[in-house]
Amino acid sequence: MNLFIDKGIQSTSTALIAKEAGVATGTLFHHFKTKEELVHALYNLIFDSLINFHKKHFRDDANAYERVRQLWYLNIEWGLKHTAYANFLERYVFDYYASAVAMEDVGKRFDYYINTIVELISSNLTQCDNFEYVMNHFSWNMRMNGNYFIAHPELYSPEMLEKTFQIYWSGISNNTPDNMKNIKEY
Amino acid sequence: MNLFIDKGIQSTSTALIAKEAGVATGTLFHHFKTKEELVHALYNLIFDSLINFHKKHFRDDANAYERVRQLWYLNIEWGLKHTAYANFLERYVFDYYASAVAMEDVGKRFDYYINTIVELISSNLTQCDNFEYVMNHFSWNMRMNGNYFIAHPELYSPEMLEKTFQIYWSGISNNTPDNMKNIKEY
Amino acid sequence: MNLFIDKGIQSTSTALIAKEAGVATGTLFHHFKTKEELVHALYNLIFDSLINFHKKHFRDDANAYERVRQLWYLNIEWGLKHTAYANFLERYVFDYYASAVAMEDVGKRFDYYINTIVELISSNLTQCDNFEYVMNHFSWNMRMNGNYFIAHPELYSPEMLEKTFQIYWSGISNNTPDNMKNIKEY
Amino acid sequence: MNLFIDKGIQSTSTALIAKEAGVATGTLFHHFKTKEELVHALYNLIFDSLINFHKKHFRDDANAYERVRQLWYLNIEWGLKHTAYANFLERYVFDYYASAVAMEDVGKRFDYYINTIVELISSNLTQCDNFEYVMNHFSWNMRMNGNYFIAHPELYSPEMLEKTFQIYWSGISNNTPDNMKNIKEY
DNA sequence: AATGAATGAGCATTCATTCAT
DNA sequence: CATGAATGAATGCTCATTCAT
Numbered sequence: 001m002n003l004f005i006d007k008g009i010q011s012t013s014t015a016l017i018a019k020e021a022g023v024a025t026g027t028l029f030h031h032f033k034t035k036e037e038l039v040h041a042l043y044n045l046i047f048d049s050l051i052n053f054h055k056k057h058f059r060d061d062a063n064a065y066e067r068v069r070q071l072w073y074l075n076i077e078w079g080l081k082h083t084a085y086a087n088f089l090e091r092y093v094f095d096y097y098a099s100a101v102a103m104e105d106v107g108k109r110f111d112y113y114i115n116t117i118v119e120l121i122s123s124n125l126t127q128c129d130n131f132e133y134v135m136n137h138f139s140w141n142m143r144m145n146g147n148y149f150i151a152h153p154e155l156y157s158p159e160m161l162e163k164t165f166q167i168y169w170s171g172i173s174n175n176t177p178d179n180m181k182n183i184k185e186y
Numbered sequence: 187m188n189l190f191i192d193k194g195i196q197s198t199s200t201a202l203i204a205k206e207a208g209v210a211t212g213t214l215f216h217h218f219k220t221k222e223e224l225v226h227a228l229y230n231l232i233f234d235s236l237i238n239f240h241k242k243h244f245r246d247d248a249n250a251y252e253r254v255r256q257l258w259y260l261n262i263e264w265g266l267k268h269t270a271y272a273n274f275l276e277r278y279v280f281d282y283y284a285s286a287v288a289m290e291d292v293g294k295r296f297d298y299y300i301n302t303i304v305e306l307i308s309s310n311l312t313q314c315d316n317f318e319y320v321m322n323h324f325s326w327n328m329r330m331n332g333n334y335f336i337a338h339p340e341l342y343s344p345e346m347l348e349k350t351f352q353i354y355w356s357g358i359s360n361n362t363p364d365n366m367k368n369i370k371e372y
Numbered sequence: 373m374n375l376f377i378d379k380g381i382q383s384t385s386t387a388l389i390a391k392e393a394g395v396a397t398g399t400l401f402h403h404f405k406t407k408e409e410l411v412h413a414l415y416n417l418i419f420d421s422l423i424n425f426h427k428k429h430f431r432d433d434a435n436a437y438e439r440v441r442q443l444w445y446l447n448i449e450w451g452l453k454h455t456a457y458a459n460f461l462e463r464y465v466f467d468y469y470a471s472a473v474a475m476e477d478v479g480k481r482f483d484y485y486i487n488t489i490v491e492l493i494s495s496n497l498t499q500c501d502n503f504e505y506v507m508n509h510f511s512w513n514m515r516m517n518g519n520y521f522i523a524h525p526e527l528y529s530p531e532m533l534e535k536t537f538q539i540y541w542s543g544i545s546n547n548t549p550d551n552m553k554n555i556k557e558y
Numbered sequence: 559m560n561l562f563i564d565k566g567i568q569s570t571s572t573a574l575i576a577k578e579a580g581v582a583t584g585t586l587f588h589h590f591k592t593k594e595e596l597v598h599a600l601y602n603l604i605f606d607s608l609i610n611f612h613k614k615h616f617r618d619d620a621n622a623y624e625r626v627r628q629l630w631y632l633n634i635e636w637g638l639k640h641t642a643y644a645n646f647l648e649r650y651v652f653d654y655y656a657s658a659v660a661m662e663d664v665g666k667r668f669d670y671y672i673n674t675i676v677e678l679i680s681s682n683l684t685q686c687d688n689f690e691y692v693m694n695h696f697s698w699n700m701r702m703n704g705n706y707f708i709a710h711p712e713l714y715s716p717e718m719l720e721k722t723f724q725i726y727w728s729g730i731s732n733n734t735p736d737n738m739k740n741i742k743e744y
Numbered sequence: 745a746a747t748g749a750a751t752g753a754g755c756a757t758t759c760a761t762t763c764a765t
Numbered sequence: 766c767a768t769g770a771a772t773g774a775a776t777g778c779t780c781a782t783t784c785a786t
Contacts, residue, residue: 010196013780024747026784031745035781094280095194127353130341136334137353144326148319155316167313167323171357200756210772215757217770380653382568386777396751401778403749466652499725502713508706509725516698520691527688539685539695543729571759582768584762589766593760 001042005087009039009095043092046085051109053078058112064119065169071113072142072165079146086150090143126172134172141168187228191273195225195281229278232271237295239264244298250305251355257299258328258351265332272336276329312358320358327354373414377459381411381467415464418457423481425450430484436491437541443485444514444537451518458522462515499546506544513540559600563645567597567653601650604643609667611636616670622677623727629671630700630723637704644708648701685732692730699726 003012003020014035018025032038054074062070079086107114117135120126126134145164149156189198189206200221204211218224240260248256265272293300303321306312312320331350335342375384375392386407390397404410426446434442451458479486489507492498498506517536521528561570561578572593576583590596612632620628637644665672675693678684684692703722707714 008196010194014782015780018748025782026747026749027745029782030747033782127356128349132338133334133341136330140326140330144322148322152318155319163314167357169357170313170359171353171355173356199754201754209770211756212758212773213771216772219757221756380568382566385775387775395749397777398752398779399750402751405778407777499728500721504710505706505713508702512698512702516694520694524690527691535686539729541729542685542731543725543727545728572761573759576769583760584768584770585766587761588768591761 001046001084001088004039004042004091005084009091014038039092042088046082046088047106047109049082049085050075050078050089053081054112060112064116064123065125067112067116068120068138069165069169071116071138072145072168073161075142076146076149076161076164080149080153080156083150086146090147125174127174128172137172138168141171187232187270187274190225190228190277191270195277225278228274232268232274233292233295235268235271236261236264236275239267240298246298250302250309251311253298253302254306254324255351255355257302257324258331258354259347261328262332262335262347262350266335266339266342269336272332276333311360313360314358323358324354327357373456373460376411376414376463377456381463411464414460418454418460419478419481421454421457422447422450422461425453426484432484436488436495437497439484439488440492440510441537441541443488443510444517444540445533447514448518448521448533448536452521452525452528455522458518462519497546498544500544509544510540559604559642559646562597562600562649563642567649572596597650600646604640604646605664605667607640607643608633608636608647611639612670618670622674622681623683625670625674626678626696627723627727629674629696630703630726631719633700634704634707634719634722638707638711638714641708644704648705683732684730686730695730696726699729 003016014028015025017038018028021028028035028038032041054071057074058067058070060067114135117131117138121129121131121134128134128137145168148164149161189202200214201211203224204214207214214221214224218227240257243260244253244256246253300321303317303324307315307317307320314320314323331354334350335347375388386400387397389410390400393400400407400410404413426443429446430439430442432439486507489503489510493501493503493506500506500509517540520536521533561574572586573583575596576586579586586593586596590599612629615632616625616628618625672693675689675696679687679689679692686692686695703726706722707719
């Protein structure tokens with residue numbers, strides 16, 4: 001995992017992985033048919049950690065707003081607890097961006113996540129009713145903030161975490177401040 | 187460029203580039219000393235296109251709010267005009283993320299961009315006065331929206347573009363709607 | 373080794389080495405990190421052979437004249453026993469002439485060789501008291517004669533070998549012929 | 559020539575030669591069909607210089623001993639006058655060692671050189687009557703001494719040059735020192 | 745289950761040479 | 766005569782994968 005984070009997944013050779021792991025190259029291929037399978041197994045391990053963290057703490061009975069706030073907190077706190085995991089996930093997401101397989105799997109296990117966004121929209125709490133957009137907007141902002149806190153741990157505090165969520169929520173929520181009503185055409 | 191977008195920069199071999207370009211491999215290295223130089227030359231070409239688009243349309247005399255809104259529009263519209271350029275940039279930014287050289291260069295040519303954010307903060311228009319955070323938050327949201335419109339061109343409309351900016355701005359701006367004042371502790 | 377002798381070290385490709393060795397190119401690089409490492413390993417093997425031959429037969433307790441004569445004999449006889457080794461060494465010495473590393477290593481293991489020349493000079497047996505010159509003169513003449521016998525094996529005989537040494541010695545030595553009359557048989 | 563001396567003939571690319579010469583690569587091949595032809599032309603130029611220097615100063619009417627002494631002086635002095643030429647020749651001789659063509663050509667133009675050695679032997683002045691051996695021994699010792707003076711110019715003096723010849727001559731000559739006492743100054 | 749030598753296609757790069765201008 | 770872009774085979778080296786032990 002550390003090699004993948006430091007050098008990138010493609011640039012890390014199986015020989016180096018084996019050496020770092022203290023085993024022979026052949027051993028790698030005894031446990032994993034291909035390098036990709038190894039990478040995917042690591043991804044699953046980490047994704048499981050995330051899901052389990054969510055499962056342990058996520059309160060399903062809260063309302064949509066509270067649930068989306070929970071997801072924000074849980075994701076970022078998990079990332080801060082497991083910075084290497086979070087860093088690996090960033091690498092993985094990018095390198096396998098196009099991989100439909102991974103995304104389908106994510107969808108299945110992220111049902112509570114999806115449901116939250118769906119309910120958020122159907123409850124008319126968001127400015128935008130396009131599911132994909134809201135989902136995308138939520139994921140990116142969460143990732144951005146998680147990465148930011150990992151890169152600048154000294155800036156982290158419960159207040160700052162709450163503030164980041166409020167920045168997110170002020171943006172997407174349906175509450176229009178009065179002073180935004182008359183926007184001049186640019 | 188298309189190969190880089192489809193397969194990634196590392197995974198595109200010089201042999202394939204040459205074949206696609208209809209020249210011999212040697213010819214590549216006659217024009218560019220290394221593959222990296224070729225990639226960087228392409229990046230410069232594209233970055234120049236972006237900068238020139240900005241220079242052509244950016245009104246420096248507007249206030250900070252209007253300038254940040256201009257940047258949002260200009261970036262996204264440039265991306266929609268040159269989707270391949272924008273896609274390449276996403277690849278490049280990730281693959282060379284750590285490259286300090288590239289970032290330094292960006293900083294120098296993005297002075298008007300940086301100045302806008304600085305003034306935004308000093309004018310007390312933002313919820314957060316940390317330059318790096320506001321900058322990061324702006325860039326990511328802009329990139330996200332740009333990518334979103336490129337992936338879903340059917341959703342693009344001037345109204346939708348304005349809406350995405352308002353979502354961004356409602357988030358980061360200092361205007362707190364009344365109904366957000368009493369946030370329950372979760 | 374044979375390829376290096378026939379074509380030169382630089383002009384022998386790793387692909388050809390592998391082919392001649394009956395292995396895949398990759399196998400070469402499994403055993404030796406670089407071509408240079410392979411060449412150096414071969415050199416060490418051969419140099420070890422020379423040193424071991426010397427160690428086995430060289431009588432350290434003889435006087436300087438007898439020791440230099442021994443070196444002459446041992447070098448040339450080793451070359452005749454291992455003509456390919458000697459030929460490779462000629463190639464290597466030239467190609468890596470400037471290589472300070474190799475020369476340093478040679479110096480360390482050739483202490484008895486150096487000591488012999490030093491004592492030869494300090495015993496006032498040579499016409500010239502410049503160490504570097506005497507050393508150089510000795511090495512070149514020895515190499516020349518070794519190569520000559522390898523190229524013309526039909527000319528080799530114990531008498532001819534002795535004669536070559538006497539030609540060398542008559543040149544460098546300080547002696548009038550009279551005091552050279554009773555040379556003990558080595 | 560300087561590139562060949564510094565980097566070796568093979569390791570100097572035609573592109574670099576052209577650049578150093580301030581012309582386009584194509585221009586090289588306009589004047590010389592191949593790189594080898596260029597190298598050979600340079601060799602001829604330098605060899606001509608040597609031959610001309612010999613022709614200018616060589617006194618054919620001297621006896622064999624005096625003639626061989628002249629050759630020693632002329633060769634080494636030419637080398638000291640044209641160190642780069644001499645260095646190139648060393649490179650060339652080695653890289654094209656096996657080249658029979660070059661050697662044949664040398665033979666034709668070195669007739670006075672060959673004749674000298676032949677007469678030396680037939681006059682019974684040498685310890686050894688094998689032409690090839692005496693020739694080889696002479697050439698190597700001359701080259702060695704020439705290279706030595708080029709590498710250590712501070713050691714050169716007319717006396718030292720005479721001494722090197724005497725070391726050579728004491729070695730190969732048939733004479734007891736008594737009949738070597740009255741050497742005419744050349 | 746573990747090993748590590750062997751594989752060979754693939755990689756970025758070099759370079760003598762050609763040729764249209 | 767001069768140019769320099771174009772060529773493509775060749776080079777040293779890498780690497781995911783295999784397989785006999």
